[in-house]
Amino acid sequence: MKLCLNHFYTGIVIVLLLTGINFGCATQKRSLLIPEESGSGLVEIKDPRQFPYFRDDYDKNSLLLSIDHSLRYFAMSKSNKYGFRMKDFSHEKLKETLEYFRDGVVHCNNDAELNAFIAEHFRVFQAVGKKFYGEVHYTGYGTPIYQGSLTADSEFKYPLYKKPADFRKPYFKRKEIQENNLLKGNEIVYLKSKLDAYLIHVQGSAQIDLISGNKLYIGYAADSGHEYTSIGQQLILDGKIPEEELTLSELISYFDRHPDELDFYINKNDRFIFFEVVNHAVPHGCIGVPVTPMRSIATDKKLFPAGGLAFVVLESRTAKKTGWFTKKNVVEKLFFVSDQDTGSAIQTAARADIYFGIGERAMSDAGSLNTYGRLYYLLKR
Numbered sequence: 001m002k003l004c005l006n007h008f009y010t011g012i013v014i015v016l017l018l019t020g021i022n023f024g025c026a027t028q029k030r031s032l033l034i035p036e037e038s039g040s041g042l043v044e045i046k047d048p049r050q051f052p053y054f055r056d057d058y059d060k061n062s063l064l065l066s067i068d069h070s071l072r073y074f075a076m077s078k079s080n081k082y083g084f085r086m087k088d089f090s091h092e093k094l095k096e097t098l099e100y101f102r103d104g105v106v107h108c109n110n111d112a113e114l115n116a117f118i119a120e121h122f123r124v125f126q127a128v129g130k131k132f133y134g135e136v137h138y139t140g141y142g143t144p145i146y147q148g149s150l151t152a153d154s155e156f157k158y159p160l161y162k163k164p165a166d167f168r169k170p171y172f173k174r175k176e177i178q179e180n181n182l183l184k185g186n187e188i189v190y191l192k193s194k195l196d197a198y199l200i201h202v203q204g205s206a207q208i209d210l211i212s213g214n215k216l217y218i219g220y221a222a223d224s225g226h227e228y229t230s231i232g233q234q235l236i237l238d239g240k241i242p243e244e245e246l247t248l249s250e251l252i253s254y255f256d257r258h259p260d261e262l263d264f265y266i267n268k269n270d271r272f273i274f275f276e277v278v279n280h281a282v283p284h285g286c287i288g289v290p291v292t293p294m295r296s297i298a299t300d301k302k303l304f305p306a307g308g309l310a311f312v313v314l315e316s317r318t319a320k321k322t323g324w325f326t327k328k329n330v331v332e333k334l335f336f337v338s339d340q341d342t343g344s345a346i347q348t349a350a351r352a353d354i355y356f357g358i359g360e361r362a363m364s365d366a367g368s369l370n371t372y373g374r375l376y377y378l379l380k381r
Contacts, residue, residue, distance in 0.1 A: 033128040040086045041303030041349030042125040042377060051124055052313055052376060054115050055334045058294050060105065066295035066338040067102045070307040071095065073287045073340070082301035082342075088379060089305045097122070097309055097380040105336075118378065127304070127375040130350035136375045138314055140366030141203055141298065141343065142356040143283045146196050148189045148208035148216065156190035156211075158197040159183075160218060163274040169225035173270040177224075188275055189216055195255055198231075198266050199248075201273040204343065205283040207358060219278040220286075226270035228344035234268050248367020271344055283358070285341030293357035298341035303349045304377070308339045311376040312354070332373075339377075 033043040045051060056063065074095040100121065108114045118124070129135040149156035161183040172182055189208050191197045200206045200218065208216040232251055235241045241250055255262050282290040285298070287306050297310060304310075314333040343353055352375055356366035 032132045033126060033134050034132060035128060037086055039302070041128055041300065042086060043128055045124045045126055045376075048119055051115075051119065052311065052374065053111075053334070054118050054311060055111050056114075057333055057335050062292055062295050063105065063336055064102060066292040066340075067098050067309070069289040069292065069296075070287075070309075070338045070340060071098055071102075073289050073307045074098070076288065080306055082306050084302060084305050086305070089308070093379060094305055094308055097378060098307075100380050101309055101378065121381055122378045123381055125377045125379065127352075127377075128349045129374070134374050135350065135372050137351050138312070138369060138371050138373055139345075139351075139353055140356045140369035141353045142362040142366040143205050143207060143358040144196070144199065144203060144363050145207045145209060145359050146191055146193075146200075147211070148191050149211050150189055150216075152187070152190045156192055158191045158194045159187040160189055160191070160197060160200060160206075160275050161186045162188050162276060163222050167222065167274070169222075171224040171226075171272065173224065173226055174272045175267040175270075177272055178267070188218065188277060194266070195252065195262060200275075202344070204273070205278075207281070215281070217278045217281055218275045219284065220273060221276040222274045223344065224270070224272040224274075226272070228271045228347070229269040230345055231265040231269060234265055244370075246370055249364065251367075273344075283355075285355075287340050289340060291340055291355045292338070293355060293362065294335065295337050296340045296355040297337045298343045298346050298353040298355070299339055299375075300346050300348060300351070301339075301342050304339055306339060309378045310337050310339050311335075311378065312337050312352075312373065313375070314371055314373040316371070 035041070035043055074091060077091070079091060104117045104121070105114065108117055126134055127136055130137070147156075152159070164183055164186050171177075172180075177183060189210075191200075191208075204220040206218045208218060210216055232241070232246050235251065235254065236243045236246060241254060255265075278284070280290070285291045285296060286301065297312070312333075312335055316331050316333075337354070341353070341355065345351065346353055354366070354369065356362040356369075
């Protein structure tokens with residue numbers, strides 16, 4: 001199969017231009033995105049003039065790696081266990097989409113060829129977003145690195161726990177667990193900071209550098225089954241941090257200044273996370289394959305297809321001015337991703353988390369992302 005032949009796609013681009021198709025047209029009408037199927041988070045864009053302009057702002061090798069990881073998922077799993085049941089999004093079709101796109105993107109030489117290739121061979125679906133207007137709130141996550149100890153002492157005294165023998169859902173709420181010491185004997189590792197331990201509950205994984213010099217890799221095992229409450233959103237509601245200024249660094253700074261408030265806000269989140277020791281240094285998403293920095297996203301898997309090929313549009317208009325949006329004339333960030341993970345806070349078609357990587361720099365960049373945009377999925381025709 002030959003893809004992205006120059007003469008073929010030059011012709012396609014000319015046809016599109018002559019017919020007035022303008023990808024990413026700035027004068028699009030803002031209309032409601034109403035799913036045809038109940039419970040779905042996607043709506044097909046049938047008018048090519050409403051397609052986004054497809055461009056990728058990151059390196060091709062990381063995209064191919066992420067796609068390969070998703071293909072591993074489809075090889076391991078023969079059906080969707082997460083509840084997403086939208087018509088036409090079968091496991092076989094999602095796998096075909098990834099394979100065909102992978103071959104095509106390797107041969108495309110520029111954005112014009114890429115857009116023509118997608119227009120010719122793929123259907124495009126948009127996430128319905130907030131109030132069905134397509135607006136998606138993007139934040140970032142990563143894998144933190146903390147110091148820890150396998151035994152408790154005066155310095156390391158805040159544990160992460162494995163599932164207890166009596167575990168079932170729903171389990172006890174966070175406040176009940178902590179005030180009654182219900183998980184005694186199930187400690188995996190101890191950290192220096194209560195907030196650090198809590199943030200691992202939010203991120204879902206961590207690398208622990210032990211005082212012995214060894215490394216311990218911690219991954220998500222289960223949750224208590226209660227509703228997740230964001231302490232960041234609670235700080236916003238209480239007027240402690242303005243919404244547009246909420247970042248991970250600002251949240252940490254707030255509790256550094258007000259340590260007496262930490263227990264109060266942590267206990268507002270009833271959901272408790274249980275962990276397990278894993279043997280892989282690279283974190284794995286909920287579908288069981290490694291996540292790739294800037295190429296893996298976490299979404300609500302009841303509303304979006306696990307392992308699916310997606311396209312992210314980040315807009316600077318509502319972004320906190322950090323990272324790439326500080327550069328002159330940068331108004332959008334565009335890139336392809338694989339839908340490989342989920343999270344406690346991701347329970348809607350209007351939320352998505354982007355994975356940034358491992359370590360302090362990745363966590364800082366992830367914590368600074370608080371912006372809005374759009375989210376699209378591709379499906380082979």
